[in-house]
Each structure stands twice: as structure tokens, then as C-alpha cells.
Amino acid sequence: MNAAKRNAHRRGWPRGLYEPREGYYVWRHPDGRTIPIGRVSLQGAKAQALAANLKVEAMAPTLLDKMAAPPPAVDGRTVQALLAKIPLAAAANTRRSHKSLDKRIVAAVGSMPVADLRTQHCAELIEPIEEVEKKARLALAVRSRLVTMCQRGMQLGWMQSNPAESTRTPAVTVKRRRLSLDDFRAVRAKADQVNGWLGKAMDLALVTGADRDTISGLERRANVVGDCLQFRRGKTGVLIAIPLDLELVVAGLVLRQVIKNTSGVASRFIVHHTRNFGNAPAGSQVWVDTISKAFRRAYELAELPAENAPTFHEIRSLSKRLYKAQGNVDTKELLGHQDEKTAELYADPRGSEAIRVTVKPLDPNKRQVNKM
Structure with a gap:
């Protein structure tokens, strides 16, 4: 050859x-x-690349460094082996993120016996990401992954403590703006100019508090169970049942009305393409990235501030704030969030029993419908 x-x-x-x-x-x-x-x-x-190569070579362990390093774990209980013992996340995006984080951790301390892992080792991995690479959010993610890994090590009896918990938490400044109801209305008014399905996707996200992955996959027959819209939260695995009569008064939205097919196109999906779009025929599922891009385009058409612009996911936060002000909906149940108390109340080993969202009778004084 x-x-x-x-x-x-x-x-x-x-x-x-x-x-x-x-x-x-x-x-x-x-x-x-x-x-x-x-x-x-x-x-x-060339000068910068040459300097970087020299730096990498200088950082490479010498033979003496390798001799001084702790011997590999004889029982196979290494950091890399422990990472493989962590249960896989339910959401595909989260799994990809964990895989990337694990690659970094393995490159730094993968062969180290977990019993020898110290806070110093964790700090030496986390702090350069924040201080040298200037990636505070990535540093925070690596720290979180290390904490989770050590927690798993303690569960398995491989570790006696969690050294990662003692590391400094990287300071992350959240720059993305929150989406206000006025912003939502302005974007919603431009939705049909972008795509026929975007308005329904936005309304459905607002009335249910669901994320874009859930919105993309909802089906009428599979997810409408009795008098509820039922689905499983991708990140937590929590099964949620939302009564179809759920009403978000300030937005003039009722779930039962939102999920009706008004597009004139036959489809099993609640949110679906209303016309042929590239390789996606009318009636087919709208993918999550397509939802995000369409929302961004409608946001631009609404001529709202471009700096730190909110994404489609911010509708979820807006939903929680509006229902909290409305006062008759348990937003923790609606959004599928869990804490220790909630886990004890609703834990189900097989996840087969849905958490039915609590909706109380609405205070008549708060029924001030503001039509969109």
C-alpha cells in the first residue's frame, strides 16, 4: 500500500x-x-503550537515519576472502573455529556485506585479547567461528576469518604435572561411566520412545563391516558400525569384544548410538521434541535434584546413562575423535580405509578383571563 x-x-x-x-x-x-x-x-x-508542544512534553511524567506513582489497583477498583459502575442517565444528551466528562477524568486519574483518590487529586483536575481554560461551567460539571462517582464508590464499599465534596465549587455566572410573559407573547405572535407547529409547541410547553425533549415526543394515543396527559421526565425518570383540564389562566390556555389537532394534518404526534420540511414529511415528529432553532428565529423576528437571549427551555421556568402566582398547582410535581422528601413520598422501584399533578380549585379572585 x-x-x-x-x-x-x-x-x-x-x-x-x-x-x-x-x-x-x-x-x-x-x-x-x-x-x-x-x-x-x-x-x-506556529510559535504558539510549538510552545504548547514543549509544555506538554515538559508535563509528561518521567521514568522516576512513574516509579513513584502508586501501583495499579490489584482488585481492579480504579477510577475508570468506578465510572463504569455509575448507572446510565435516561436522557441521551446527558449520557453524551457524562461520556465527555468521564474521558477527562480517565485521562487524569483513570488508572488510580479509588482508595487512593484524595481531595488534592480532584482539585488538580478541576481548578485548571476554571482558571487556565476559563471554562467555569465545565469545571463545575467535572466536579459534579467526581462527586457522583465518589458517592457511587461509597455505595459499593470501594471508598470510605467522598474527597470530591471538599473541593471548591467553581463560580458560574448565569448570563441567559429569563423569559417574561410579555416576551413569550411577542415570540408567540411571530411563531406562525417561522413554522405552523411552533405556536402549539410553545403553548404546550407553557401549560405543561415540559422540556423540549418531552414536547417533541408526545403522542395522542400513547400519552393521553384517561383524563390525563402522561409522560416520563427524561432526566429524572419520573412519570407525570397532568389532568387535561389544567388551566393556565393568565395565558388563557387549557391543556385539553392545546393538545387538539387543529393543523388539518393526520399525525400521531401532538407537535408535528404541518407541511413537508426537508426530509421530514407533513405529520412527522419535530426534532428537539428543530424546535430550538425555530424558537430562536421567532425570537429574532420579535426584535427582542439579542444579548443573552433566552432559549425555548426558559418557557419551563416561566411556566413554573406563572403557576406559582396562580396558586392552585403543585409546581414541583408538574415539573417532575425531586428532593429527599418528594422521593420518599413518591418513590416507586419500577417507576410504573405516575405522579398525578395536584390541581386545587382556583381562587375566583385570580380568574382574570388575559387573552393572548
Whole structure:
């Protein structure tokens, strides 16, 4: 077999330096990360890549370092093995996130026996992400994953304590704006200009407090059970049953009316394409990313502030705040959130019994319907 043809343009480039777009350079770390250099001169990019390679080589453990390192766990109880013992998350996006976090942890301390893991090891993994890479949210996610891993280690009897809990919690500033009811109305007014199904998706998210994954997959026959809309929350696995007569007064929405098919297109999905859209025929399921993109487009058409713009997911928070003000709906049950007390009240080993959302009679003084 002939060797791959060399690119003459890249002759003399340092290891890991790439130019994905003309004039824009990145450097690939040996651990697989791609770190942007930006739009600089070729000589500048070469200098930065060369410095990074020298830094990596200087950080590589020497033979003496390897001799001083603790021996591998003879019983196989390593950090990598413990990560594999953590039950998989229900949501696909969460599983992908955990896989990425686990890759970082394994690269740093994967072969270490869990009994030898100390707070210092956890801090040395977390703090550079926040302070050097300037990724506070990622640092927080790594810390959370380490805490979960150590909790699992204690459950299995592999560890006596949780060293990750003693690390400093990275400071994360939430920049995304909350969505107000006025914002919702402004975006809702532009929904039909974007797609025929977006208005129903927004109304359904507001009246149920459901996330976009749930909204995307709801079916009339499968999820309408008796007098309730029933579905399982992806992240927590909680089965929720919402009475079809649930009303969000300030928005003028009743769940029973929202889920009716008014599109004129036959479909098993409550939210569905109302016309052929690319490879998606009319009546087919609307995927979660399509929902997010459509909402963002309607938000732009509404000419609302672009800085730190809220996403479709913020409808969930708005729903909780509106029902809390309405006063007759248990928002913890509605959104499927759990704490220790709730877990004790509603725990079901097989998850087969739904939590029926508590809706009390509405105070007549609060029935001030504001039509959208």
C-alpha cells in the first residue's frame, strides 16, 4: 500500500497545528481536545503550537515519576472502573455529556485506585479547567461528576469518604435572561411566520412545563391516558400525569384544548410538521434541535434584546413562575423535580405509578383571563 501523500502546504508545521478555515488556526491537544488559536499569522500560529508542544512534553511524567506513582489497583477498583459502575442517565444528551466528562477524568486519574483518590487529586483536575481554560461551567460539571462517582464508590464499599465534596465549587455566572410573559407573547405572535407547529409547541410547553425533549415526543394515543396527559421526565425518570383540564389562566390556555389537532394534518404526534420540511414529511415528529432553532428565529423576528437571549427551555421556568402566582398547582410535581422528601413520598422501584399533578380549585379572585 502506498503511503499517504504529504501536504506540501503543511511542511514544517508543529505537531497538532491545523488550519480548518483559511487564516484560522487551531491546536489539537494529545488528549483529543481542539483548542482555538484564532486568526493570526502562520508564523504566530506556529510559535504558539510549538510552545504548547514543549509544555506538554515538559508535563509528561518521567521514568522516576512513574516509579513513584502508586501501583495499579490489584482488585481492579480504579477510577475508570468506578465510572463504569455509575448507572446510565435516561436522557441521551446527558449520557453524551457524562461520556465527555468521564474521558477527562480517565485521562487524569483513570488508572488510580479509588482508595487512593484524595481531595488534592480532584482539585488538580478541576481548578485548571476554571482558571487556565476559563471554562467555569465545565469545571463545575467535572466536579459534579467526581462527586457522583465518589458517592457511587461509597455505595459499593470501594471508598470510605467522598474527597470530591471538599473541593471548591467553581463560580458560574448565569448570563441567559429569563423569559417574561410579555416576551413569550411577542415570540408567540411571530411563531406562525417561522413554522405552523411552533405556536402549539410553545403553548404546550407553557401549560405543561415540559422540556423540549418531552414536547417533541408526545403522542395522542400513547400519552393521553384517561383524563390525563402522561409522560416520563427524561432526566429524572419520573412519570407525570397532568389532568387535561389544567388551566393556565393568565395565558388563557387549557391543556385539553392545546393538545387538539387543529393543523388539518393526520399525525400521531401532538407537535408535528404541518407541511413537508426537508426530509421530514407533513405529520412527522419535530426534532428537539428543530424546535430550538425555530424558537430562536421567532425570537429574532420579535426584535427582542439579542444579548443573552433566552432559549425555548426558559418557557419551563416561566411556566413554573406563572403557576406559582396562580396558586392552585403543585409546581414541583408538574415539573417532575425531586428532593429527599418528594422521593420518599413518591418513590416507586419500577417507576410504573405516575405522579398525578395536584390541581386545587382556583381562587375566583385570580380568574382574570388575559387573552393572548
